Amino acid sequence: MSDGTVVLGIEGTAWAASAALYDTETDEVSISSDAYQPDSGGLHPREAAEHMREAIPAVVEDVLDGADSIDAVAFSRGPGLGPCLRIAGTAARALALSLDVPLVGVNHMLAHAEIGRHRSGFDSPVCLNASGANAHVLAFRNDRYRVLGETMDTGIGNALDKFTRHVDWSHPGGPKIERAARDGEYAELPYVVTGMDFSFSGIMSAAKEAVDDGTRIEDVCFSLQETTFAMLAEVAERALSLTSSAELVLGGGVGQNQRLQAMLGEMCEARGVDFFAPEARFLRDNAGMIAVLGAKMLAAGDTIAVADSRVDSGFRPDQVPVTWREETEVQWGERSTEDTLQGAEALVEIDGERVRKRRLPKSYRHPTLDERLRRERVVLEARLTSDARRQGVPTPLVLDVDTAETELTVEYVGESDLRAVLDSKEGTSCVRDVASHLATLHEAGIAHGDPTTRNVRVSDSGDDRTHLIDFGLGHYTDDVEDHAMDCHVFEQSLAGTAADPESLREAFETAYAEVGDDDVQERLRAIEGRGRYQ
Numbered sequence: 135m136s137d138g139t140v141v142l143g144i145e146g147t148a149w150a151a152s153a154a155l156y157d158t159e160t161d162e163v164s165i166s167s168d169a170y171q172p173d174s175g176g177l178h179p180r181e182a183a184e185h186m187r188e189a190i191p192a193v194v195e196d197v198l199d200g201a202d203s204i205d206a207v208a209f210s211r212g213p214g215l216g217p218c219l220r221i222a223g224t225a226a227r228a229l230a231l232s233l234d235v236p237l238v239g240v241n242h243m244l245a246h247a248e249i250g251r252h253r254s255g256f257d258s259p260v261c262l263n264a265s266g267a268n269a270h271v272l273a274f275r276n277d278r279y280r281v282l283g284e285t286m287d288t289g290i291g292n293a294l295d296k297f298t299r300h301v302d303w304s305h306p307g308g309p310k311i312e313r314a315a316r317d318g319e320y321a322e323l324p325y326v327v328t329g330m331d332f333s334f335s336g337i338m339s340a341a342k343e344a345v346d347d348g349t350r351i352e353d354v355c356f357s358l359q360e361t362t363f364a365m366l367a368e369v370a371e372r373a374l375s376l377t378s379s380a381e382l383v384l385g386g387g388v389g390q391n392q393r394l395q396a397m398l399g400e401m402c403e404a405r406g407v408d409f410f411a412p413e414a415r416f417l418r419d420n421a422g423m424i425a426v427l428g429a430k431m432l433a434a435g436d437t438i439a440v441a442d443s444r445v446d447s448g449f450r451p452d453q454v455p456v457t458w459r460e461e462t463e464v465q466w467g468e469r470s471t472e473d474t475l476q477g478a479e480a481l482v483e484i485d486g487e488r489v490r491k492r493r494l495p496k497s498y499r500h501p502t503l504d505e506r507l508r509r510e511r512v513v514l515e516a517r518l519t520s521d522a523r524r525q526g527v528p529t530p531l532v533l534d535v536d537t538a539e540t541e542l543t544v545e546y547v548g549e550s551d552l553r554a555v556l557d558s559k560e561g562t563s564c565v566r567d568v569a570s571h572l573a574t575l576h577e578a579g580i581a582h583g584d585p586t587t588r589n590v591r592v593s594d595s596g597d598d599r600t601h602l603i604d605f606g607l608g609h610y611t612d613d614v615e616d617h618a619m620d621c622h623v624f625e626q627s628l629a630g631t632a633a634d635p636e637s638l639r640e641a642f643e644t645a646y647a648e649v650g651d652d653d654v655q656e657r658l659r660a661i662e663g664r665g666r667y668q
């Protein structure tokens with residue numbers, strides 16, 4: 135009999151009927167899973183639920199065989215397909231009652247994130263979840279996992295699966311795309327990143343059109359991987375830069391893809407960041423990750439009464455008060471005196487009053503895509519930085535642009551970034567400045583594209599104390615959606631970097647309303663409310 139705690143995990147959010155036992159003493163995880171394979175098309179919720187009903191008892195029996203005692207039952211409360219969640223939830227409740235042990239309700243996406251942290255032993259990593267119905271970057275701050283960036287439409291796996299349905303390949307499509315991509319060459323597809331958010335629908339339409347127009351399917355598969363995974367690697371890199379974390383973990387079924395793992399590994403190596411991808415059995419949906427997080431929650435006393443254990447198909451990771459982790463020290467209070475800084479995109483060299491920003495090639499990206507992005511961005515950054523200044527928004531003076539070398543030289547501004555002063559008494563007034571600067575830009579038909587708390591420079595004194603920098607993801611647009619996305623990106627970065635994001639967010643919105651368009655705030659609410667489980 136184990137001297138530790140033994141937790142039975144149950145997973146049934148979509149396709150995997152899975153049970154697992156986790157023993158905290160040995161750290162061993164045994165998993166038994168039964169996958170639902172649709173006869174045709176994608177996952178049918180009713181059929182998937184039927185599969186849960188049939189398969190869960192057998193996988194539970196399988197892992198319980200030979201077990202001495204169970205201390206708790208942990209199950210996925212969501213997100214997932216409602217009919218599946220309900221059946222798996224009913225099974226978990228019945229087991230907890232019959233074994234007379236506590237029930238633990240686990241957020242499936244946090245389990246995807248935590249299993250990497252657990253297996254790696256990392257302390258406070260950024261987590262990239264690349265799964266079927268989700269794609270997001272998470273970082274822990276102030277008792278919560280904050281969503282620093284996420285898909286604005288479908289999850290990455292679902293996007294890939296929809297493409298393979300279009301070409302009549304059977305479900306799941308991800309592994310088939312990976313195989314076909316081995317014989318492919320690069321063909322251009324749209325690339326869509328705003329701040330740390332991204333979207334796949336435009337890319338998928340373009341990919342479908344490309345095969346319909348006769349582009350080799352291998353080339354489309356190759357380019358789909360190169361494009362969508364480069365986007366994920368880029369947002370992960372932005373999140374590492376924003377949080378100054380030196381650790382990245384990967385989670386989710388698409389995380390099994392070797393090309394994605396290689397790209398992330400290469401990106402991290404270039405930054406001096408440790409990267410960890412759990413074994414495949416912990417990446418795809420599995421009850422092992424539910425049991426492991428369940429054990430941590432149980433140890434923190436975070437159990438749930440059966441009567442309160444309703445499932446939630448739209449359960450977001452940032453809804454969960456995190457009981458099982460200590461708050462980690464944040465060190466970005468100090469002001470950097472270094473003269474070379476590694477941003478997410480560029481190497482920044484500070485030489486007195488001049489700042490030279492070099493967008494060096496990123497070896498993880500396909501060279502054609504890499505060159506296109508660097509060139510486009512240096513040109514846009516120079517133009518938008520100057521145009522914003524003309525509109526009265528404080529930005530650095532542009533001193534030199536070298537398109538061929540993708541280098542930009544600008545004036546040095548501010549004494550620190552906004553991130554470093556957010557929690558001080560100047561924080562609120564700087565956040566208000568950002569709001570009015572963004573509103574001014576929006577009125578002038580400009581979106582910043584990446585207004586995070588690191589892309590705002592703050593001076594100790596003077597009239598124009600708050601400068602916006604780093605316009606590389608910006609564009610000229612009158613679309614209220616783009617303006618609202620700027621606000622969304624800024625608010626997400628507040629959540630990821632401020633001790634009290636709520637009051638700063640209020641200050642931001644009040645100040646924005648004084649100058650900006652009401653439609654933007656309305657759209658901001660719509661963006662936040664978009665169901666991400668599709």
Ligand SMILES: C[C@@H](O)[C@H](NC(=O)OP(=O)(O)OC[C@H]1O[C@@H](n2cnc3c(N)ncnc32)[C@H](O)[C@@H]1O)C(=O)O
Pocket residue numbers: 147148149213214215242243246264265266267268289290291292294295306307308309312386387388389390391392417418419
């Ligand atoms: C809510 C929950 O039900 C959902 N789970 C889920 O989607 O299953 P997961 O096992 O994490 O991911 C499945 C996806 O992972 C993709 N996939 C599997 N192997 C792949 C590979 N080698 N390359 C690319 N995609 C792959 C599949 O095509 C499928 O879309 C989620 O976590 O979003």
Ligand SMILES: Nc1ncnc2c1ncn2[C@@H]1O[C@H](COP(=O)(O)OP(=O)(O)OP(=O)(O)O)[C@@H](O)[C@H]1O
Pocket residue numbers: 372375376475476477478479480481482489491530544545546547548551588589591603604606
């Ligand atoms: N004009 C400037 N004046 C003062 N500091 C600057 C200036 N430009 C850049 N920096 C410093 O260099 C850092 C990185 O610059 P920048 O944001 O432009 O690069 P990046 O690679 O796009 O970074 P990220 O995407 O991580 O924001 C900034 O956070 C800031 O600390």
Ligand SMILES: [Fe+2]
Pocket residue numbers: 242246265266386387418419
């Ligand atoms: Fe999943």
